[in-house]
Amino acid sequence: xxxxxTNELQGTDHIHPSxxxxxxxxxxxxxxxxxxxxxxxxxSFELVSAMLVFSLLVIxxxxxxxxxxxxxxxxxxxGVLWTTFAFAGTLGxxxxxxxxxxxxxxxxxxLAPVDRSAIYFGKVISNxxxxxxxxxxxxxxxxxxxxxxxxxxxxxxxxxxxxxxYVAVGTLLSAMSVQTRTREVLLPILLFPVxxxxxxxxxxxxxxxxxxxEFAEVLIPLNILIVYDVVFIAVAFMVFxxxxxx
Amino acid sequence: xxxxxxxLTILDVVSIILLAISTYxxxxxxxxxxxxxxxxRVFYFHIGxxxxxxxxxxxxxxxxxxxxxxxxxxxxxxxxAAVEVSTMFFFITIVLGSxxxxxxxxTWWTWDPRLTTAAVTELIYIAYFMLRQGIDDPxxxxxFGAVYTILGGVSAPITFMVIRLFRTIHPVIxxxxxANQEKMSMTxxxxxxxxxxxxxxxxxxxxxMWHRIRLGNLEEKVEQLKLKVSM
Numbered sequence: 001x002x003x004x005x006t007n008e009l010q011g012t013d014h015i016h017p018s019x020x021x022x023x024x025x026x027x028x029x030x031x032x033x034x035x036x037x038x039x040x041x042x043x044s045f046e047l048v049s050a051m052l053v054f055s056l057l058v059i060x061x062x063x064x065x066x067x068x069x070x071x072x073x074x075x076x077x078x079g080v081l082w083t084t085f086a087f088a089g090t091l092g093x094x095x096x097x098x099x100x101x102x103x104x105x106x107x108x109x110x111l112a113p114v115d116r117s118a119i120y121f122g123k124v125i126s127n128x129x130x131x132x133x134x135x136x137x138x139x140x141x142x143x144x145x146x147x148x149x150x151x152x153x154x155x156x157x158x159x160x161x162x163x164x165x166y167v168a169v170g171t172l173l174s175a176m177s178v179q180t181r182t183r184e185v186l187l188p189i190l191l192f193p194v195x196x197x198x199x200x201x202x203x204x205x206x207x208x209x210x211x212x213x214e215f216a217e218v219l220i221p222l223n224i225l226i227v228y229d230v231v232f233i234a235v236a237f238m239v240f241x242x243x244x245x246x
Numbered sequence: 247x248x249x250x251x252x253x254l255t256i257l258d259v260v261s262i263i264l265l266a267i268s269t270y271x272x273x274x275x276x277x278x279x280x281x282x283x284x285x286x287r288v289f290y291f292h293i294g295x296x297x298x299x300x301x302x303x304x305x306x307x308x309x310x311x312x313x314x315x316x317x318x319x320x321x322x323x324x325x326x327a328a329v330e331v332s333t334m335f336f337f338i339t340i341v342l343g344s345x346x347x348x349x350x351x352x353t354w355w356t357w358d359p360r361l362t363t364a365a366v367t368e369l370i371y372i373a374y375f376m377l378r379q380g381i382d383d384p385x386x387x388x389x390f391g392a393v394y395t396i397l398g399g400v401s402a403p404i405t406f407m408v409i410r411l412f413r414t415i416h417p418v419i420x421x422x423x424x425a426n427q428e429k430m431s432m433t434x435x436x437x438x439x440x441x442x443x444x445x446x447x448x449x450x451x452x453x454x455m456w457h458r459i460r461l462g463n464l465e466e467k468v469e470q471l472k473l474k475v476s477m
Contacts, residue, residue, distance in 0.1 A: 190376075224407070242314050242392070
C-alpha cells in the first residue's frame with residue numbers, strides 16, 4: 001500500500017488555499033468583458049442596428065436641413081459626419097451601460113476579483129467597436145449619397161482618433177449618468193461640453209483633409225486629438241473606480 | 247446658531263469698498279482708449295470676472311481631487327461653492343464681453359474659438375448642477391460631482407489651448423506672439439485700473455466663497471438636526 005507518511009505531508013502546510021486561485025490579469029479580464037459584449041451584440045444586433053438606422057436618418061435630415069448643393073457639401077461634410085457620429089455614439093453609450101446595469105451584469109463585474117479598470121477598458125473597447133462598425137457603414141453610404149470620396153487612410157485615422165477620445169470620456173460619463181434619476185437624458189448634457197475639444201479638432205482635421213490643405217495645417221488639430229485621447233483615457237481610468245464603487 | 251464672524255463682516259465691507267474704487271478707476275480714472283472709445287472700459291471688469299471665474303473652476307477641480315482622496319464632505323462643500331460662484335462670475339464675463347463686442351465687432355456674439363470655449367465651459371458647469379440635482383444620495387452626489395469637476399477642469403485648459411492654435415479675432419493682450427491676432431498694449435493709468443480690478447475681484451471672490459461655504463456648513467447642520475429630530 002502506498003500511504004503517505006505524516007513526514008511527507010508536513011511540507012504542504014505552507015500552501016494557502018487562496019494562492020491556488022489564479023486571479024486573471026488585467027488584459028485577460030478586459031478581453032473577457034469585450035468578448036462578452038461583442039458576443040451579446042452579435043446575437044441580437046440591437047445596439048448596432050439602432051445606431052445605424054439612427055445615423056442614416058440623421059444624414060437624411062441634414063440633407064433637408066442644410067440644402068446641401070455641391071458647393072456647400074464640401075464645407076459641411078466633416079461637420080455632418082461628426083454630428084452624426086456624436087449622436088449615434090451617445091445612443092450606443094447609453095444603451096450599452098443601461099443594459100449592463102439593468103441585467104445586473106455590472107454588479108457581477110464589480111464582484112469579480114479583478115481590477116476595476118478592466119471594466120473601464122473593456123467597456124471602452126466594446127463601445128469603440130460598436131461606434132467603428134457604425135462608422136464603417138455610414139462612410140460608404142455618405143460617399144454614395146453625396147458623391148464624396150471618404151475612403152482615405154488619413155481621414156479614417158482622424159475618425160479613429162476622434163472616436164477613441166469620444167468613447168473614452170463617454171464610457172465614464174455613461175457609467176455616472178446611468179446611476180442618476182434622469183438616467184439617459186443626462187448623458188448628452190454631461191458629454192457634449194466635455195467632448196467639444198475632440199469634436200472641434202476632429203472636424204477641423206477632417207475638413208482640412210477633405211479640402212486638401214497642407215499637412216502642417218492638419219497636424220495641429222491632429223495633435224490636439226492625440227493629446228486629448230491620451231489625457232482623457234488616463235484621467236477616466238484613474239477616476240473610474242470612484243464612479244462604480246458602491 | 248453660529249453668527250457671522252467679524253472677519254467675514256469686515257471682508258464684506260472691504261469688498262464693497264474695493265468694488266467701488268475699482269468702478270471709479272475703470273469708469274473715470276483710466277484714460278479713454280484711442281480706437282474703441284468708452285466701451286473699452288468694460289474690459290477691466292471683463293478680465294477681472296474672467297480671472298476669478300477660471301480661478302474658481304481650477305479650485306473646484308483641486309477640491310474634487312482632495313475630496314476623492316480624503317472623503318471629507320467639507321471639500322465637497324468647498325467645491326460646490328467654487329463652482330457656483332465661478333459660474334456666476336463667468337456668466338458676467340460673457341455678458342460684458344457681449345456688450346463690448348456689439349460696438350467693436352458689430353455683433354453681440356460670434357463663434358470665434360475663444361467665445362465658443364467660454365460658452366462651452368459655462369455649459370460644463372451648468373451640467374454639473376444638473377448632475378448633482380439628479381442624485382439623491384449625498385455621498386454619491388459628492389463623488390460624482392468631484393469626478394465631473396476633474397473632467398471639466400482638464401477639458402477647459404485643453405479647449406483654451408485650442409484657442410491659441412487657431413486664428414481668432416478676439417484680442418490677445420498677454421503673450422500675443424501670433425502676428426495675425428490683434429495686439430493691444432496698455433498705458434500706465436490703464437495698467438493701474440487693470441491690476442486693481444484683478445485684485446478687487448479676487449477679494450470679492452474670496453468673500454463670496456466664504457459666504458457660500460458658510461451657507462453649505464449651515465445646510466449640513468440643518469440636515470443633521472432634522473435627522474436628530476426625526477429619530
